[in-house]
Amino acid sequence: xxxxxxxxxxxxxxxxxxxxxxxxxxxxxxxxxxxxxxxxxxxxxxxxxxxxxxxxxxxxxxxxxxxxxxxxxxxxxxxxxxxxxxxxxxxxxxxxxxxxxxxxxxxxxxxxxxx
Amino acid sequence: xxxxxxxxxxxxxxxxxxxxxxxxxxxxxxxxxxxxxxxxxxxxxxxxxxxxxxxxxxxxxxxxxxxxxxxxxxxxxxxxxxxxxxxxxxxxxxxxxxxxxxxxxxxxxxxxxxxxxxxxxxxxxxxxxxxxxxxxxxxxxxxxxxxxxxxxxxxxxxxxxxxxxxxxxxxxxxxxxxxxxxxxx
Numbered sequence: 565x566x567x568x569x570x571x572x573x574x575x576x577x578x579x580x581x582x583x584x585x586x587x588x589x590x591x592x593x594x595x596x597x598x599x600x601x602x603x604x605x606x607x608x609x610x611x612x613x614x615x616x617x618x619x620x621x622x623x624x625x626x627x628x629x630x631x632x633x634x635x636x637x638x639x640x641x642x643x644x645x646x647x648x649x650x651x652x653x654x655x656x657x658x659x660x661x662x663x664x665x666x667x668x669x670x671x672x673x674x675x676x677x678x679x
Numbered sequence: 680x681x682x683x684x685x686x687x688x689x690x691x692x693x694x695x696x697x698x699x700x701x702x703x704x705x706x707x708x709x710x711x712x713x714x715x716x717x718x719x720x721x722x723x724x725x726x727x728x729x730x731x732x733x734x735x736x737x738x739x740x741x742x743x744x745x746x747x748x749x750x751x752x753x754x755x756x757x758x759x760x761x762x763x764x765x766x767x768x769x770x771x772x773x774x775x776x777x778x779x780x781x782x783x784x785x786x787x788x789x790x791x792x793x794x795x796x797x798x799x800x801x802x803x804x805x806x807x808x809x810x811x812x813x814x815x816x817x818x819x820x821x822x823x824x825x826x827x828x829x830x831x832x833x834x835x836x837x838x839x840x841x842x843x844x845x846x847x848x849x850x851x852x853x854x855x856x857x858x859x860x861x862x863x864x
Contacts, residue, residue: 579807579854579857579861580854582803582807583822583826583854583857586807586808586826587823588827589712589713590712590716590720590827591712591715592729593729596711596732596733597707599729600732600733600736604736604737607737
């Protein structure tokens, strides 16, 4: 090992040693734990209250909406439209069957007619 | 610093929340000194260090359940330090300022060393702390994590969001730069 690299190795150790001395862990002040516990409990309590308020507000608003006649129009229209569509499908199906029966009748009549 | 928004674990069922709170208390006791030390060396004064530490643990509490599930048993210290690191960066950005008190003036040396021990070597300690200020943020932070918190390369890599190799190089270069600056003086 050359003299220069020996000095380098030595100074590496020195700097790391100095850093270990200079950057030691620092003890937090005792009041910090108490302060954190107070803040945490205040914040969690606020979160719990907010959640429960939110749940209550939601059910109240839902009930109000159900009682309001203005909100009945949409369901009535939806039921009406659904009924009309079902009726239309039924009519179409009956017509289709009617046409099939008519075709079958003509065929059987043609079979019975002798040349 | 702000951040006192809803705390996620409040929505858990009482038994799960009690278990989570116990685990979090263990984490808090185990790493309070680490987070505070990091915060102190980062912001350079006790008042802001306390704020930063408190906000770090509040933030950690919000995401603790998920962090535990995703950690696969790995230590959570790098995660905590990473939270502190991000909060400190936001702190400076929001206030558009650097530490009000530099590391050099923070003088943890005087509070940690007895007066007899200070006499010899104090100047060298001051010099090395003064030179830390000349390092880039990532180099300085890596050295704080290594020497003040005793984190290994892997932990530092996780805290800084770098690879193990890149972290090793970062620390090596930081020490080399300090050596050169010390040698120049």
